Amino acid sequence: MSSENIFLFVPNIIGYGRIILAIISFYFMPTNYVVATACYVLSALLDAFDGYAARYFDQSTKFGAMLDQLTDRCGTMCLCAVLISFYPRYSFWLLLSMTIDIACHWIFLHTSLLQGKSSHKFVDMSENPIMNLYYTNRTVLFWMCFGNEAFYCALYLLHFTEGPLILGISLYRIVLYLSTPVALIKSGISLLHLFVASKNLSIIDVNERRREKRE
Numbered sequence: 001m002s003s004e005n006i007f008l009f010v011p012n013i014i015g016y017g018r019i020i021l022a023i024i025s026f027y028f029m030p031t032n033y034v035v036a037t038a039c040y041v042l043s044a045l046l047d048a049f050d051g052y053a054a055r056y057f058d059q060s061t062k063f064g065a066m067l068d069q070l071t072d073r074c075g076t077m078c079l080c081a082v083l084i085s086f087y088p089r090y091s092f093w094l095l096l097s098m099t100i101d102i103a104c105h106w107i108f109l110h111t112s113l114l115q116g117k118s119s120h121k122f123v124d125m126s127e128n129p130i131m132n133l134y135y136t137n138r139t140v141l142f143w144m145c146f147g148n149e150a151f152y153c154a155l156y157l158l159h160f161t162e163g164p165l166i167l168g169i170s171l172y173r174i175v176l177y178l179s180t181p182v183a184l185i186k187s188g189i190s191l192l193h194l195f196v197a198s199k200n201l202s203i204i205d206v207n208e209r210r211r212e213k214r215e
Helices: 010-028 033-056 062-086 090-116 127-138 136-160 170-213
Strands: none
Touching: 010 033, 010 062, 010 170, 033 062, 062 090, 062 136, 090 170, 127 136, 127 170, 136 170
16 A cells, blocks of 8 residues: 555645745735735635545545644744734734744643653533633634634735725724634633643643653
């Protein structure tokens, strides 16, 4: 039986497309908000399609999951970097947002991998009904991620234009106001990931130190 080339799996090819679109959006972000927004939003929306393709074609891989995570994190980080140049007085909060996003996802992912190598009992957030809904309901997860991205995109667009008016109010401002609570909740969930991952990492440390002392 010939070995499979996971790099050519359908969801991973979609992932490469997401990266290309993201890079194009980065190039145009300072100057052309139409092209930048179109490419950035399309890259973000394809995130849902690569997951569907992975399930449909039975092509879920660790490489694909990592590619997906890195594209998401780097995309949001680069958009925040541009926003800092647009809104320097809010640089602290944007830098804090970037730090929370990167640090919390990194330690949670790394700790999850380490947990797979141990049989010790860990803190499980899915036992909490709210977190269980977040983990198991794809609709809830989609709208949480969508709302978070909408917050940063609305900030970005407002630097260039107020956009269409609805009852005399800028559409982009409406999106900003509606998505702000979602972005705050998303950051709160990320901080909870950081706390729980740190607790689980300490359990792994204690477990390994006990094993070393026995040896």
